[in-house]
Amino acid sequence: MTEIGQALARELGADRVAEDAATLAAHRTDYWILAHLRARQGRLAGGPACVVRPRSAAEVATVVRTAQRLGVAVVPYGAGSGVVGGATPPDRALVIDLSAMNALLEVHDIALYARAQAGLLGGAYEAAVQARGYTSGHYPQSIDRSTVGGWVATRAAGQFSTRYGNIEDLCLALEAVLPSGEIVRTASVPRASAGPNIREVFLGSEGTLGVITEVTLRLHPLPERRELASFAFASFADALEAMRRIVRVGWRPAVLRLYDAAEAARNFSAHAPADACLLLVVSEGPATLVGAELAACEAMATAGGGLPAGPAPVAHWLEHRNVVPSWDFFLEREMVADTIEVAVTWDRLGALYTAVTTALSSVDGMLIASGHSSHCYPQGANIYFSFVLKPAEFAAAEKLYVEAWSRALRATLANGGTISHHHGIGRLRASWLAEELGSAYPVLLALKRALDPAGLMNPGALIP
Numbered sequence: 001m002t003e004i005g006q007a008l009a010r011e012l013g014a015d016r017v018a019e020d021a022a023t024l025a026a027h028r029t030d031y032w033i034l035a036h037l038r039a040r041q042g043r044l045a046g047g048p049a050c051v052v053r054p055r056s057a058a059e060v061a062t063v064v065r066t067a068q069r070l071g072v073a074v075v076p077y078g079a080g081s082g083v084v085g086g087a088t089p090p091d092r093a094l095v096i097d098l099s100a101m102n103a104l105l106e107v108h109d110i111a112l113y114a115r116a117q118a119g120l121l122g123g124a125y126e127a128a129v130q131a132r133g134y135t136s137g138h139y140p141q142s143i144d145r146s147t148v149g150g151w152v153a154t155r156a157a158g159q160f161s162t163r164y165g166n167i168e169d170l171c172l173a174l175e176a177v178l179p180s181g182e183i184v185r186t187a188s189v190p191r192a193s194a195g196p197n198i199r200e201v202f203l204g205s206e207g208t209l210g211v212i213t214e215v216t217l218r219l220h221p222l223p224e225r226r227e228l229a230s231f232a233f234a235s236f237a238d239a240l241e242a243m244r245r246i247v248r249v250g251w252r253p254a255v256l257r258l259y260d261a262a263e264a265a266r267n268f269s270a271h272a273p274a275d276a277c278l279l280l281v282v283s284e285g286p287a288t289l290v291g292a293e294l295a296a297c298e299a300m301a302t303a304g305g306g307l308p309a310g311p312a313p314v315a316h317w318l319e320h321r322n323v324v325p326s327w328d329f330f331l332e333r334e335m336v337a338d339t340i341e342v343a344v345t346w347d348r349l350g351a352l353y354t355a356v357t358t359a360l361s362s363v364d365g366m367l368i369a370s371g372h373s374s375h376c377y378p379q380g381a382n383i384y385f386s387f388v389l390k391p392a393e394f395a396a397a398e399k400l401y402v403e404a405w406s407r408a409l410r411a412t413l414a415n416g417g418t419i420s421h422h423h424g425i426g427r428l429r430a431s432w433l434a435e436e437l438g439s440a441y442p443v444l445l446a447l448k449r450a451l452d453p454a455g456l457m458n459p460g461a462l463i464p
């Protein structure tokens with residue numbers, strides 16, 4: 001056993017520490033396709049030396065202090081569903097697997113919030129609060145394979161965000177263990193004007209500023225009514241304009257989701273007109289609001305050139321929305337696939353969509369470059385691009401993958417967009433963060449130096 005493994009076994013008990021080959025292999029990557037590609041090609045270097053499964057914040061604090069004393073890098077690991085390499089650990093790292101911290105701690109009926117340990121899986125959390133008559137309103141596609149702590153650590157977004165908000169809107173408070181081993185808690189109050197909100201430091205920190213051990217999330221009563229509608233548009237730009245008009249005046253349908261013609265054909269050929277872009281609408285909440293909201297969406301979508309396509313495409317999406325092919329499906333066929341989610345203001349959205357799809361299509365071996373918009377705001381929206389490439393020589397797959405990302409992010413920045421809407425930075429996008437943050441980047445570096453002077457918290461993620 002490693003020195004850190006022995007020390008942790010003494011502190012926490014031998015059953016909390018694992019260094020067997022199967023456990024280390026299970027924590028060697030997250031869901032980043034490049035790590036899977038490298039593993040398949042026998043080129044995945046490094047990997048963790050030890051995995052520890054603490055049961056409480058106090059145990060996490062002990063683990064972090066021990067790692068600091070021995071100078072070992074630490075990687076918090078939720079459920080490993082991150083797609084940007086944030087939980088693909090560097091060589092000889094200590095992985096803190098939070099899966100044993102999976103308790104729902106409190107459901108507060110009057111103040112409408114729930115507290116949970118950070119390692120609770122999203123699907124289990126949602127089922128538990130639904131049994132009490134509530135919803136979190138947070139439905140990432142990965143809900144069954146990601147943790148509530150991982151949501152906060154990555155600044156995640158759920159499919160119903162237009163009504164309920166993203167995780168930064170839903171996270172009321174949290175508890176975290178600092179790199180020093182101190183435990184900090186923020187208060188569960190509806191709002192405060194008490195200096196900068198310390199909770200924000202950990203939202204999107206990706207394991208680099210501490211370990212989140214508990215989260216408090218806002219709840220919503222289960223909706224009284226849900227209605228579905230969809231509209232086919234001849235042009236992507238016209239459909240974006242209809243979305244902009246809907247949110248601009250204050251409507252917040254839970255889902256406003258627009259597929260370009262390629263993705264509509266791929267996903268909805270049995271349910272919607274051919275050669276059209278498809279806008280899906282889900283409205284839910286109090287019955288009177290839903291009735292009015294759906295009527296307003298219909299009026300604005302049809303005024304903008306949309307043809308009603310009925311509820312069937314939306315019902316189809318709701319049923320299949322969390323089904324995704326595994327990376328193995330592509331890699332076995334010597335193809336590489338990935339998704340790139342970016343966001344920009346409405347005035348630049350059409351240009352950004354065209355620039356990124358063009359940039360992706362220019363990469364050698366690109367088979368598919370398409371996009372949909374899944375999250376929108378009064379100021380703008382995201383575009384979630386998908387690409388599949390098949391290199392002439394599979395050995396060149398990594399080079400072309402990096403090229404695809406690089407061209408897409410370059411086009412995004414050139415069009416005034418953010419390089420990530422919700423998947424985060426991880427190791428994949430770390431070298432782009434300075435450009436994204438610009439003059440604010442030194443503030444992040446100062447924060448990192450102040451909280452983690454030895455640089456042991458998830459080195460290489462977020463900050464290169």
Ligand SMILES: Cc1cc2nc3c(=O)[nH]c(=O)nc-3n(C[C@H](O)[C@H](O)[C@H](O)COP(=O)(O)OP(=O)(O)OC[C@H]3O[C@@H](n4cnc5c(N)ncnc54)[C@H](O)[C@@H]3O)c2cc1C
Nearest residue numbers: 078079080081082086140141142147149150156157207212
């Ligand atoms: C099929 C699929 C669909 C997805 N759909 C969505 C989606 O709809 N919306 C979305 O936002 N994302 C989505 N993702 C991405 C991913 O699920 C999210 O980033 C998720 O929030 C990660 O949670 P996790 O618990 O799996 O974290 P991990 O992958 O284990 O870790 C992610 C990062 O957070 C850090 N971290 C994890 N837990 C903690 C903690 N307790 N304290 C400190 N740091 C921590 C890790 O060190 C790492 O840097 C999807 C991924 C897949 C594979």
